[in-house]
Amino acid sequence: MSDLIRVAVLGASGRMGAQTCAAVEAADGLQLVARLGRGDAPGAGTLAGADVAVDFTVPSVTEANVHALLDAGVHAVVGTTGWDDASRGRVTEHLGRVNAERAAAGLGGLGVLIAPNFGLSAVLAMTFAAKAARYFESAEVVELHHPNKVDAPSGTARHTAAAIARARAEAGLGPSPDATESGWEARGADVDGVRVHAVRLRGLVAHEEILFGNEGEQLVIRQDSFDRASFMPGVVLAVRSVGSRPGLTVGLEHVLDLS
Template sequence: MTDHVTDEGTPATYSPLRVAVLGAEGRMGRTTCDAVEAAAGLELVARVTRGDDVAQALADSGADVAVDFTRPDVTEENVHAALDAGVHVVVGTTGWTAERQGRVREHLARRAAEGLDLGVIVAPNFGLSAVLAMTFAAKAARYFESVEVIELHHPDKLDAPSGTATHTARAVAAARAAAGVAPSPDATESGFGARGADVDGVRVHAVRLRGLVAHEEILLGNVGEQLVIRQDSFDRVSFMPGVVLAVREVGRRPGLTVGLEHVLDLD
């Protein structure tokens, strides 16, 4: 708890921001708990694990913000439970489709109509270097004839392509469409699926290899030149500055925010 002095010279006391971590038993969850406990002005009030009643845990803890690092099959349900409990949410779990985002927007609108302005931040990646790489790629994409994305992760990751790569590809595709850039040239007629996933017209390739953590390359090419933007996360602690920033900011941003770049004002 931090004391401040008012204009009248009397101390004013402010309570720390109370944080609950969902998926606290996982690798990202454990790292997030450590980061919250170490951050000034934040208090870890609940470690919610698999099998716990999310709504009850949030109510019992009096959390202001819930951080979700669970699984794609339960994360949306967790967000709705938190909104029902009047709790802001920061989400690092991937698997968020446009339909899922739409349902959360509707829930937020209902809560706002009831007089409660809540915020949800969904970030495909909390690494500052990753967010910058995505932003730089979107800015550069309009100037190159070809663009492809390669994401590389550990083999325990459940989704492919990664949320980061999907978010990158969609941002790149939107920037190219707005500039009137033609699709990347590709004469491939067969290849047993080797050309990767098609995300809004951008090819995305997923590598799963023991020893990796989280890595991304965006390759952009013109005749006679190539630009490669690469980002590497070697340890999960690299995501924590972004997580802590989102926890501190989510209450100031009513509605749904998708992408940490908006919190950093990079857009």
């Protein structure tokens, strides 16, 4: 990969794809070389020499796209949802094969980065929460969203609570103290022993607040996503990082430098 990273965008006419095109064009060191729309199959012809491709398409085609990108020798950044253990496993297997061939040919390995969330504030909030969890007696999560959301609690809040629960278990902490005898319906959902509350309010977009408490102190990590534009710094960071991370990476947090 040269110093200038050539980027193709798959799903370029969708909302996220269009924003990605604009973000790539505005970013130092990135060059937008191809916009692929609905009918455009990713291949040598359509990818126009791209080093990295960003996939914001739909669940039904995203896996096939990634395999085509690997065949074309292009790193992939994937924001499309719908991935599961099986589809990730097939990509890992494909990466193993193609990167062995590349190694034999003296080429660096290809990388695939699948990120459920490109929001830096959301990813950092989750990461910090997992790190803080072992140091506090109590932990709870409150997520707040617009009232058109159909599921509760949000996926981000579930992941955060699960990560907190794992960190507490590793540190030998039991459940957060709770003397509640009546009114459990006000105490939120139980995600691996961590209470998660979902607020729905007109005017909000997507927000998460993680509360930790010890005797005499509190730590609150709050994250607000006001606009889809907030995902672009994370997409650009992923595009810049994927070339130096051969193999499959799941989660933007792995390309953040938090040392």
